[in-house]
Amino acid sequence: MLNANLDELTTTDNNNSAAEISGIKAKPLKECIIEIVSDAGEGAQKAGQSFGSVSAKMGNGVWTVEIIPAEVQPPARSRAGASGIRIRFGSNKITNMGDEADLVVAFNEQVLYGRIEQDAYKAGTIILIESKWKNSKVPEIKEEYAQALNEFKERGFDVREILMEEECLKHVDNPSKGKNMWVLGMLCSIYSRDVTKAEAQIRHTFRRKSEKIIESNLRLLNAGYSWAAENIELKFQIGSEMKQVPRLVMNGNEAVGMGVMAAGIEVCSMYPITPATSVTHYLSEVFEKSGGLVHQAEDEIAAIGFAIGASYAGKTAVTITSGPGMALKTEFIGLASMAEVPLVIVDVQRGGPSTGLPTKVEQGDLLYAIFGQPGDTPTVVLAASTIEECYHFVILSRQLAEAFRMPVILLTDANLATGVQPFTRPEINLDSFSPPVNQSPWKKEIRPYEWDEKTGISQRPIPGQADGMYVLTGLAHDEESHVAYDSHINQLGCNRRSRKMAAIHKTLTPPKINGDESGDLLVVGWGSTLGAIEEAVSLARKMGGSVSSLHLRFLSPVEPGLEEIFKRFKKVMTVEINYGDEENDPLITQENRRRTQLSWFLRAHTLIDVDFLAHIHGQPMRPGFILQRLKKELGL
Amino acid sequence: MLNANLDELTTTDNNNSAAEISGIKAKPLKECIIEIVSDAGEGAQKAGQSFGSVSAKMGNGVWTVEIIPAEVQPPARSRAGASGIRIRFGSNKITNMGDEADLVVAFNEQVLYGRIEQDAYKAGTIILIESKWKNSKVPEIKEEYAQALNEFKERGFDVREILMEEECLKHVDNPSKGKNMWVLGMLCSIYSRDVTKAEAQIRHTFRRKSEKIIESNLRLLNAGYSWAAENIELKFQIGSEMKQVPRLVMNGNEAVGMGVMAAGIEVCSMYPITPATSVTHYLSEVFEKSGGLVHQAEDEIAAIGFAIGASYAGKTAVTITSGPGMALKTEFIGLASMAEVPLVIVDVQRGGPSTGLPTKVEQGDLLYAIFGQPGDTPTVVLAASTIEECYHFVILSRQLAEAFRMPVILLTDANLATGVQPFTRPEINLDSFSPPVNQSPWKKEIRPYEWDEKTGISQRPIPGQADGMYVLTGLAHDEESHVAYDSHINQLGCNRRSRKMAAIHKTLTPPKINGDESGDLLVVGWGSTLGAIEEAVSLARKMGGSVSSLHLRFLSPVEPGLEEIFKRFKKVMTVEINYGDEENDPLITQENRRRTQLSWFLRAHTLIDVDFLAHIHGQPMRPGFILQRLKKELGL
């Protein structure tokens, strides 16, 4: 099952010592954060992705995340137009995008401002900036550039001007098309990347382009590499300390898409919506080959209705969407729960409420997923915390949906969707590809909702099975699926559907605690904040803080043992990308404080006073932001 | 403002002593529950409503509630077809439908079975049954009837057979059309009702019919009255102990409809759905005259979008629906909250989940109303507990929606919708009819979301106001309503919208406690269960129980002081028509027990272990059901 690439990987030079390149001794680093920022369309992301892949192939831990402009069609050289990529890489596993960058390559000074507004840099951050602007024929630009450079220096940045385009012009006619590859070469030199791996990566990236284009890109790569070797005295070396196992590298949406295939799902029904759509872009390309199809429906209601129809007919189905699309699926989720149709629903969360922040991260759909239904609607809710889990949890979701005959909502978010990280290449399990139900003849005496008294579980017939015929309905119904408005039948049906949740709960184990089993502070998180929380906690622990963390994957039913665990800590606090009133806001009291979703949920669940640290900046949680609060809480 | 009818009312014979009718001494009663049950279409409801109105006019407290068949088009003489009415009336205010009936008039024996299955009767209940069936030419019917009568007697019912149709035939040709009026006459005699009031009521009910029809109905009324006076030895007298004030009598949906007019609302936008539709049936008749219009939209999404458009344009608007319709409104409610469009949303709750129990009562939309949105979406949620509140809370909802520029969800339910009760005739306040915004020129310097820092409140311009122009958006936006994805702007906007909730909270006072301020048990309720809870609590208190109750009208923000109040009681327990796992269900533990919606909410809010008593029988809560549990809890 292994391929050539992997053989390459296992023979990677695993040495950690400083290498010597072009005479300068490369400084060994444990890890590093770099950014490439530009106007939209200048290829910064492609360069960064290649850099990330090369680093992953060199055995590094990697996390890359796209910098998406705030505006859809931002004007050039504007703050709102900052587009690009951040790559955090190191000798060990990297789990989040980190805090301020160590080095940034900027194509103009205005986009840098955009990033400065996001607190992307610190004093000392190295700025490699395209300096053609200082020669601009437009006086305003010249002026803007000069002024910005002064300001950057005042802020303590280590600014180095580079005439990137001029350098490119030495090798190609139109530098605007390949500057990104020149930058990639430069970075490869600075960070002692294996340039043959970078070449291979370029060949892969441009595999559908002409040889001429590939050649030109390779030329620029090498030019950037040589130029840097000769002109820049920065040289770093990041070795690998990780066990070398076969790995895949992709973003969370690709991981969900692959998970859909690995789960043996046959129908993915969707309506485009950011940031979920790219899952289905990926599937639209390749799903056919694994015996599945994407259906682009006329809207989100139709998308889920279609998936429910397919599932009713015995075909495994998923529907994928984000916030506003989830809102539209409300009624059909209720039907799936009521009529017990297995269904996987993936919600790639974005900033809300309403249309909100379409491209940005938030964890604001938690309570909607659990309680967002008129009437009592048992639904399983799980959340992926890593890109790897994006893959595996789709498979798990299908299994739960079918075993318990109910809808399963899998929450991911915009941070996972666009973040890229290598993870262990999964084993493929042929069992996943089985059809959802045993299609041997149905026993006439078994009713379509023959609820097990204890677990609420029942087997379902599918069309085609003689003697299994029934009419599914969203009205109150008895075990025959006959419409029945009697008091006791309604009570019975609700009860049986609810028991499935207790049955699932029984199969869960308490969450693992990261850190000591008791102490001063317990941080509770869920979803994509995992890496940042654990990093902050481990930093605080190194500083002597008595703090641990735990991370929830199952939100409904929630994992067992929480109350008991919480009681072992003096204080419990969630970390969430969600809105919550601050304690010292005007008019706010303990009583009327509107709390973040998870903290609120956990209070009801444990009767323990769970506090929170939260923001809704549309940005991933940073370890530094969390650490700051931990230090305050722990008196460090 | 008072009318002739009211003058009549104030001169009502207020005497409580036993009257003498036809020689038999009428037995004085404090209160009484009677039912009329029949196949659908036999006019039982019309007779019962008239009886209720007459009783109200005689100064009694009254609660009538329709008995709606489980089936849409049930076959005749079937258990599922039981259709009719229950009237509970007494010398004091009546707040709920009570427990078992004292007397029932049945048009056939099968519908009685339907009611017996609902535990509508007890040993000793008097059954006046149409006995024509015993002469039926269909042997099965004869047999069924005979068998049923035996069984009824075995159950201890006081069965009296009456050849109703035969009696009617003495006065009219087609008894199937007027039997109900004959029954009304009979009941008037048994309960010493003022027959001239009954005549007036018939004239009113049939005011659009021909004089011939009215005459025929009057004839039957009087025939029934005389027949009973001569042939039935039952005679009761229910006096009035209530202060005689001008009153209106109507059901909760009519009260909502009148509230809409009284609130000065101009646009009611809806899509038909049971049990909400009758509000708009009523409004469709009369709204025009008070300067409003009902818009029947193509679906619920369009209905709320239309209302939001109207409100944006400065016209007060309401949208009215029930469970599945609420589900469809999810996305637009989010927009109204995000873009701060005042809007009243009335949700007449029915049994869920999904299509569920369309005609039956449940309180299952509570958490949906509060949390049913992707992202943080501050929304005011209030609930009417009485028919009177159905009226007043629409007015309050409009005021809140406009003062705080946000959506307000008003929850009622199927029990209030169809229950009929007299309440004090409200004062009409001309101020209610003002347009929503001050339409004098807008000051150019005021921004469209000029959020007050402390309260989050801002004034809004409406189209037509020069210098107020802005583009409303559901995307994250700043105070100018400009789309902005910056971290701090998103945080600011969410924060300002949230502060409005704290500001509303500050205006609320703690709920009044029914009973002692502290004790063994506190019962917490909301919505239509008020009457039953208070009745049960007062019965338990009379038995020596240390129990009090409180009833919430504001659920979001929730009324202040709860934690402090709860702490004064040894145990707190909600009473809800909602699903919750029973403690001793298989697999259920304290940890995985899925709790009812209000109890869950209050746990998070107060960190106090709030228990619950609940069912989802699709039936109103009965005082006896609650009392039973109170007795257990209190060791009575």
Next chain:
Amino acid sequence: MFGLQSECMLHVPEQYHTLSDYEGAQPRWCPSCGDHAVLTAVQKVCREKQLPPEKTVFVSGIGCSSRFPHYMKTYGFHGLHGRPFPVAEGIKFRRPDLDVFVATGDGDCCSIGAGHWIHAIRYNMNMTVMLLDNEIYGLTKMQTSPTSRKGTISNTHPHGSILPPINPLITTLGVANASFVAQTVDWNPAHLYSTLLAAHSHQGFSFVRILQRCPHFSPNLFAEEISNPDLTVLLTHENGIEAVEEVQKMYKNSVVHDPADMNEAREIAQREDLIPIGLFFCDPSKEQYDKYGASNIGFSPQKKADALNVEFEKYAV
């Protein structure tokens, strides 16, 4: 998850199905409701075609008419108001072996379901669609429907409805990829039966509007047309609905209409003087989305695993 038999290639016993093999629960419509006649006709079509009940699925929304599946002894899906089409499409998408029928009402299809309706026409999946058009909301007790005639007195328009009705035939004919559009009436069992039979035989989305009486809420709606057959015009053509003698005798007004002629179909559908019944348009060559859906079913687990492995390779480092 199970692995015993798969891919819905189930064993269907060979036996002759009688009418009662298709009869489900006792219908609970009002006694003289037009839906009864439709049910009977459909059951006859099933028998005529000898559809295996277990391979037949009736899908509906919510409404009196949407109770239909309960009264069939087949598989059924009585879903959400306005949403029968997406569900039916999902059922059919990867199950070419199933026979799918949709029963919908004028509110269900033309009001809340209008968007799905338009798109269902365009998907043109092989299914038989019966629009039970009583020009009123039955189940919720007499509200105006989009097909209610202007001036209709209903509970939401007690002073008469404001707008002219939607004509479901013309609307359907206006959607790209429409492939079969017919109209019939509940009160002529022979024409009803022939029309449904033709609809079922057509490969694609067969849309049949059935004028349906709701005596409970609009007792006089079609009274005139029923008592006077001259108010009906019968569309005849060799490619049209099969000409039954009794039907032809009954309706003296008839026009020969070639169902390939879209322009004429629209002109006839537009007529307001007479009720045209028969086949308006039929084109079996239209693109069928269910063919796309069936294009890659039945892959073996190994084949799926292989495809996944190919993907892994692309992302391997």
Next chain:
Amino acid sequence: MFGLQSECMLHVPEQYHTLSDYEGAQPRWCPSCGDHAVLTAVQKVCREKQLPPEKTVFVSGIGCSSRFPHYMKTYGFHGLHGRPFPVAEGIKFRRPDLDVFVATGDGDCCSIGAGHWIHAIRYNMNMTVMLLDNEIYGLTKMQTSPTSRKGTISNTHPHGSILPPINPLITTLGVANASFVAQTVDWNPAHLYSTLLAAHSHQGFSFVRILQRCPHFSPNLFAEEISNPDLTVLLTHENGIEAVEEVQKMYKNSVVHDPADMNEAREIAQREDLIPIGLFFCDPSKEQYDKYGASNIGFSPQKKADALNVEFEKYAV
């Protein structure tokens, strides 16, 4: 609640409005996006008609095209994807004094918004509707739209889309109560302007499909039609779009089409060989739902109180 001035009878200062009075935020569409041309044409129409900006409301859904309101200096409502129509209807319902425009995209209107679209046509409220049809999803980055031609390569159909496109003109013409249906193109400013002017002048729901270039995602879509005006056919008629000389000179293919002729309108709309531009159908006599909405506005508080009192009487005991 306030009581100072009411019933939206606001004082509008008399002044001459220049183009810049209608110019809102700097448009953020791609530089050569067709939406720019539409924006310019609309601003000219506003100036020509001297619409008071504060009495003008632009309503949209979500999409590139739905950014439109932000670029006007009037009131605006940039709402939810697929829902511009209900919002616009609500705005217009009780505000006859407002001029309402709707800007919508092919996904917004014809996919997720299809149901509302159908019903908006039927309501026939007085508003000007611009369907900016680029045959693709722009904002979400190139997915298939219902108007994408069969075989379109998009991110959701990388191997080519499956179905023939919906033709928004024919669909609109198929809905009862349609009152104004026209088509124009973004690349002919004169025709674009005349069409929008005519649409705005029409009393009722004026539906204009604008073929709109999205150079970002489908650079070659209308390239042929733009370079070769003979691929366009101009509809002319004395009751049609005003005949501007430069337009008539440009398009040699023209047909005289009476916009009262619905059947011919449908036939022309069906043509696939040429792009027909001009007025397909116009009937100002159709029922207008906004007239109903405006039928009882402006009641005094006392009148409302009196009506309520009458109701109280009915329910008094």
